[in-house]
Amino acid sequence: AWRTAGDIAHRVAGRLKASAPSPFDHLTSIGVDETSYRKGHTYLTVVVDHERRRVIWAHDGYGRDVFDLFFQQLTDEQRASIRVVTGDGAKWIDSCVSQWCPNAERVLDGFHIVSWMTDALDKVRKRLWNDARRGGDQEGVKRMRGVKYAVLKNPDHLTDRQEESLAALRNTDPKGQLYRAWQLKELLRNLLKHPLGQATAELKRWVFWASHSRIPEIVELSKKIRRRRPDILRTIELGYSNARLEAFNNRIKVTIRMAYGFHHVDNLIALIMLRCGGLDIRLPKPTT
Template identity: 45%
Template sequence: MALKKLLKSILNVNCIRILNVEFDQSSSPLYIHVNITKGQRSRCPICGRKCSGYDSTTERRAWRALDLGSCTVYILSDLDRIQCPEHGVHTEQVPWAYHHSGFTKEFEQQAAYLALHLNRTKVSKLMRINWRTVGTILSRTKDRLEPDSSIRFKNLKRIGIDETSYRKGHKYVTVVVDHDTGRVIWVGKGTGKEVLSSFFALLTQEQRESIELASADGARWIQSYIEEWLPNCERCIDGFHVVQWAIDCMDELRKEVWREAKQEEKEQPKQKKGRPKKEEVNKTEKHGKSYKYALGKNPENLTEHQISCLDEIRNLYPRMFRGYQLKEGLRKVFQCSKETIDEELKAWLSWACRSKLKPFVELSRKIRRHKEAIIATVKHGLSNARIESTNNKIKVLIRKSYGFRNIQNLIDMIMIVCSNLYFEIKLPYQLR
């Protein structure tokens, strides 16, 4: 009797009666045969209501429990089938496990908790289960913590849309974030029009009309889909992406100047033998590589060496320095006030299109197409910084797990970690 009480306490399960305990010395598993108490029998595993029996079929099933030292522990019990008026025919509910699970509740809690802190290979070795089972447990945990995902779509006013890669070979997921709560509200496999339309189709007409702002990158098709699905929404384009366009133009201009300098070097007569004088040393390689970081960084973050590089650029390569000034001018546009944004952006576009620098002339045309979105970004102070931080969390999850083959397991893990469901998962000793 004392042994049964001890096992009952270890299993941390009520409403059971231990019948027998078996131990196999060859493979070291511990089998605990139990029966459910009369008051908890014949209950629906979904709604928990008392139901009538469906047939006389009785099946013995086994559930994996937490290990006891070096022994694997299994709970064995005979179950009947019941017929629920609402959910139909199912196997009766057991108090130690969730529906459609071959593990106890505490086992799943511990496996899910460890999977969020360790990579799945280590979790599978520690828990002595297959690595695919870890993903299944995570998916089941997400469904248990949040049975209805549509509650995330309530009171949506400001959303952010972006995509991030999860695997080599251009494998992407599209992520939608609520700016007001900071939570991920939807994740879909792939990127493009069809993927984003599947998200908008989940929203009701009232929810689509309540969205006022949507931040995204500069993809053209996003604007057309926002106009189609969100009638009252104003699009904002993230300032980071716009400044990155200018940095790319600056880098293209730097390469162009570098190629011209290399061509001039080839046309010059060959140097005489011996060590050249200091003023004859070729600086082509320097402005081809060393200048890259000085031109790309913000002025307040420059080192003394990079400041000296800018001084050399101002004296030796005026075209390159004009490109740098244009890049900094665009960055300052996003720092101006709401009242002056129209004038500042108009002045920069006029400056860029008259600069005679081909990369920045093309950039001015591109920014002119996104002019309204840029003005809305400054006026409403909305950026994709929150969703970019979410993308970084997703990258950490992928690296920690050494990748995902099952995209649904990845989506479920993103929803757990990036939607505050993470804090509801506790270790078994915290449940007592």
């Protein structure tokens, strides 16, 4: 029965954690993110140890109150050893880090920085699509629909058809809002890969161009980028990212599908720790 399987996972994970060294000792860099595990915006908050490449903590819910629970389990010495905290731009991560680990570097994940731009880019496309639809511009409607995925993907991941759609947009409307927004997206994505000195100058130019683009969604985003510029440059300087945490999220989602019949979230968390927590699982040997 699912209830029995969940109880087994919970009991085994608890036994292994009790016999293993504390996962909170000697932490230097951690990543935090939330992942949905049920319909209706039901989330788990997951914390990963970047250096030892494992999940060290998970809890039902998300937000400052939940992340506070993680730090409350740590001793003063364990909190003081943390030097880097990666995550998205959520304010609750910033406030928790500043309270519990004031000496830690707060690093934004490059993936989420680019996602801010792709979200703004999609808003530009939707606005232009609606404008074309209301104005009876069928050619514009078709063009905006055809580049829906092409403008959001990296150029090296485009299909042949998406490359043709993007080329058509460039040839028919090279000074249009959508194409210029796409260019700004690519500039932002690429500057994150450059050395700090070069990236600093390029980010300054990017903010200037974006703020003077006369594209409302991009102008609004430029204010956010300008406000978070120190965090973005720190991300480039330290070279940390949430890529490993994102990979764990994929594995966690597989685990969630495996445990769809569990009645308690604690049993799901136990199974996640068994699969992603680096616990030393040793099956009993047959007796002769």
